[in-house]
Amino acid sequence: MVRSTTLFIAACWLLGGSAARLAGAGSGSAETGPAQAAACLRCHEPARGVLSGPMATRSGERQFARRAFGAEGGRFFAGACAGCHVAACADCHGEDPHRAGRPRDEACLRCHRGYSAGWEYEGRAPREDHARYRRGATAQGEPFLRMLPDVHFERGMSCADCHTMKSLQEGKRAAKGCRDCHSPAASASPEHAIAAHLEKLSCVACHAAWAPQEYGTFLIRPANAEQEHAFASFPALGPWRKSAHLKRQDVPPLGLDEQGLVSPIRPRFLLFVTDPKNGVENRLVAAEWRAFSPHTVRRGTVPCGGCHDNRRRFLLERDAERLYPLEKDGLPLRSYWNRDGQTVVNGSFFPPGRYERMNVKSPEYARQVVNQWQKLLDHAAPRSKR
């Protein structure tokens, strides 16, 4: 019972929403949604693809619930997420879609915020969970950390410029990929001069400047008043309180995506559950990573050493290199940045053999390292301003 009647409430957050949002979002349309949708579909038949797609079915989240909570996953999902999905055209297009036109970014970001991909496009990252740090500027009702936005956002592009209605109707994530608009061969950057980069890496592997990452997601169900008080400053998810061991907003680790390209990966989720009343403490119910595309694209990238000779970036951290000895906190993982006991659900970790090969200092590598630094140093001005 420990993992049945209570944990599903916590899944509101885990599966992409918050309790408050779930209570409001989609609930109105849930009742009227089918009728509204039917009316729209009489003229917009292809839109049926959206209403049966992942934003409506939330199939990915359903599968996560099953993996994390086993046979109780279905109930877990049903209790947590029934109200958090696209049920009607009006959920995105508003009540007067013919006047409003295509959805504005604001409509997308109502759901695609926090740890869900999308918010970062405008330079927003989730703040810490503790009430003390939930301050400052807010968007979609949630305080955010100000980060460098995506270069496409700076140029005025909106979500729908890439994620067109047609692409969503066809079950695709986007209508365009980076190379539909950009030619890496046309760039004079030292990194693009290396053929392996262009053949084996996704563009965001290098050009994603940062991404929200949460290492260790903790759910605790306080068992008495003292514990309630101790965790009162953390967000409540039903009877549970949620906190994170470590949130980072820097360049994410790299693995392989479903196409076998080197891609950013991040935890989604490294989930620990504590329920003192039932004798459960820091039970690891999921240790999953996902390949993803951070919407934090910049022209530049990290220096060569940001990837080469950087074991942690590929989840190959050795024991002697750890700064977080997790076992001392009683956690059943030795390191968040070591793949042992963890998995990538939509790809794989970068093969160790390939890692060793990519760190061989070939003459071409040395030359491009010199080029990269020379390019920066050539911009040096003669005097500093203090």
Place this chain on the structure above:
Amino acid sequence: MTPGCQTFVTVIEADGRRSKDEAVARYRGKPQLRFAPFYSNNTGRRAVGCAECHGDPAFLGFGQHVMERGAIRSTLLCERNPKKALDGFLSMEAGRVVSHAAISRAGARPLKHEEVFGVLAVNLCLVCHEKADDPIYRTRLDHGALDDTLHRRLLAARR
């Protein structure tokens, strides 16, 4: 250097009005965030390697960043001034190193432009001359050596 302190001040008057709302506290006569040198009491046997420090401008005070178009661009920004890093005290635009935060200990300062570029310029050598006991590090580095016959031939051979 660690942040010390980055103080944002909110003043709520008796009538509920906010006379200050997350204003950056003044230090040495102007609103600015502060950093302070410190001695971290977590010494270990292992030290960062040459490339870890020289090859990562975050070590110099730029905070987390990307390098683009001859600039080091911070990615974690001050919410009161998005042109400045929150986790760093140096920035670089058009080749100029600029200190945008105060260092709060007497006599302490960020590295100067020439010093920053001196540290970064070591990367031109470090990719081949990896060891600290390499003879080239016994004297002041001659970056013009990259244009000498030997280096030109080596670099040309790599094309």
